Amino acid sequence: MDRYIGGGVKKNPVTILVVDDDQVHRYMLCSLLKKWGWRCVEADDGATAVAAVDKNSYDAVLMDVRMARMDGREAFTRIHARYPSLPVIIMTAYSSVDAAVEVIQQGAHDYLTKPLDFDRLRLALLRAVDHHQVVSSRLQAAPGGLKLKTTIIGTSPPMIELLEMVGYVAPTEATVLVYGESGTGKELIAEALHNNSERYSQPFVKVNCAALAEGLLESELFGHEKGAFTGAEKQREGKFVQADGGTLFLDEIGETSQAMQVKLLRVLQEQELQRVGGEETIHVDVRIIAATNRNLEEAVAGNNFREDLYYRLNVVMLTVPPLRERREDIPLLVEHFARKFADKNRRVLDKITVECMDLLVQYDWPGNVRELENAIERGIILMRGTELTEKSLPLPIQNQAMKYTAPHPTEPVSLFDAEKQLILKTLADTAGNKSEASRRLGITRKTLQSKLNRYGKQ
Numbered sequence: 001m002d003r004y005i006g007g008g009v010k011k012n013p014v015t016i017l018v019v020d021d022d023q024v025h026r027y028m029l030c031s032l033l034k035k036w037g038w039r040c041v042e043a044d045d046g047a048t049a050v051a052a053v054d055k056n057s058y059d060a061v062l063m064d065v066r067m068a069r070m071d072g073r074e075a076f077t078r079i080h081a082r083y084p085s086l087p088v089i090i091m092t093a094y095s096s097v098d099a100a101v102e103v104i105q106q107g108a109h110d111y112l113t114k115p116l117d118f119d120r121l122r123l124a125l126l127r128a129v130d131h132h133q134v135v136s137s138r139l140q141a142a143p144g145g146l147k148l149k150t151t152i153i154g155t156s157p158p159m160i161e162l163l164e165m166v167g168y169v170a171p172t173e174a175t176v177l178v179y180g181e182s183g184t185g186k187e188l189i190a191e192a193l194h195n196n197s198e199r200y201s202q203p204f205v206k207v208n209c210a211a212l213a214e215g216l217l218e219s220e221l222f223g224h225e226k227g228a229f230t231g232a233e234k235q236r237e238g239k240f241v242q243a244d245g246g247t248l249f250l251d252e253i254g255e256t257s258q259a260m261q262v263k264l265l266r267v268l269q270e271q272e273l274q275r276v277g278g279e280e281t282i283h284v285d286v287r288i289i290a291a292t293n294r295n296l297e298e299a300v301a302g303n304n305f306r307e308d309l310y311y312r313l314n315v316v317m318l319t320v321p322p323l324r325e326r327r328e329d330i331p332l333l334v335e336h337f338a339r340k341f342a343d344k345n346r347r348v349l350d351k352i353t354v355e356c357m358d359l360l361v362q363y364d365w366p367g368n369v370r371e372l373e374n375a376i377e378r379g380i381i382l383m384r385g386t387e388l389t390e391k392s393l394p395l396p397i398q399n400q401a402m403k404y405t406a407p408h409p410t411e412p413v414s415l416f417d418a419e420k421q422l423i424l425k426t427l428a429d430t431a432g433n434k435s436e437a438s439r440r441l442g443i444t445r446k447t448l449q450s451k452l453n454r455y456g457k458q
């Protein structure tokens, strides 16, 4: 069964990577898959599978959990971190269903229990392959043939432009400042920058600079020596050292104190630091990505943020647009989250009603994608039956919509339209009484009639 994408262009045969250390089981699976028309490549343990996805591209991975050399869960975690859009289906024995639920929550596409039900297996693979083809054709559709490894959803012009920039900047060593309102997806952009860089196999370490008091933040970032302060019972490495060779994501950088900004500037300039209470100079090789929802340029102008640090961070600035400025992305996001939360909560979702989708597209989303994600999760949980309707949406969304659906005349665009609107409105006001309407309009009944004829009305 060859599959075709778009205008009849034949894609390479659909290929599935089958990972199982039981040779007989693997052989049986591959013969089945071939019978169903798929190409099949075998890997006999997790480590081989991880290496295989680096070398060739696959449409889906079918993987056993229990394997001697690198188990399925670890292999999945590694594959998913690098190729988030590659669907992985986990096969597990009945006794380890809990483990399967855990991997689903971490992003595995599906799981199957052994002994396998072959109909379910075929369906799961069909779904996985379809999903992969949709996602990869969307990525390939981006201008410049850009292929990003990312879970970021968005096909609106501003998002395509942003993702294109991510594609250019990711493989460089540039420090990047990601700017955008709360919940727009700044952290996802930071992850995409890391995952598409040479550093992808090294750690990606996050620090929320707003979550910690200044002293704690310092020790969190730079580490501390034993006895550096009360409670410092042993030496501790900070996030900079943990991120050595990889990327450090400094979230909410705009909330750091002036003193902290001086310390950060030094590490950025020298790539070296000292633990709190320590003398030793430690060299680190870390790429910095910072994020903020504050306008740092204004903060610099108001002396609330150091100008030198701002310029250090802002080698490249990526701005993530608010959701209300890219409403075209809303339906895609809604479908994505609806499927995700239906799976997670074991709900059957047949459809999202048109009215519900209209409301979601019209709403202004001050909390951006995060607010949308929460609204959909709540909607799926409150859903009665198998349709997501506007009734299970949060009230503010239902209420905003009333503003839109309340009848309001469309603005007339020309004199002809203005006259027509006034005439039709007067007729409606007089319940279709033409004599009364013509009297109110100050025209003869005959003129009224001839105008109505022009509008195609009696």
Ligand SMILES: Nc1ncnc2c1ncn2[C@@H]1O[C@H](COP(=O)(O)OP(=O)(O)OP(=O)(O)O)[C@@H](O)[C@H]1O
Pocket: 151, 152, 153, 154, 180, 181, 182, 183, 184, 185, 186, 187, 188, 189, 293, 333, 369, 370, 373
């Ligand atoms: N384009 C997108 N596609 C899919 N999921 C998205 C997208 N944008 C955001 N999300 C999801 O929305 C949530 C919020 O995104 P994220 O944490 O990256 O936002 P943020 O800009 O860092 O927010 P904050 O400023 O509040 O920290 C996450 O669960 C993220 O996975």
Ligand SMILES: [Mg+2]
Pocket: 186, 187, 251
């Ligand atoms: Mg964030």
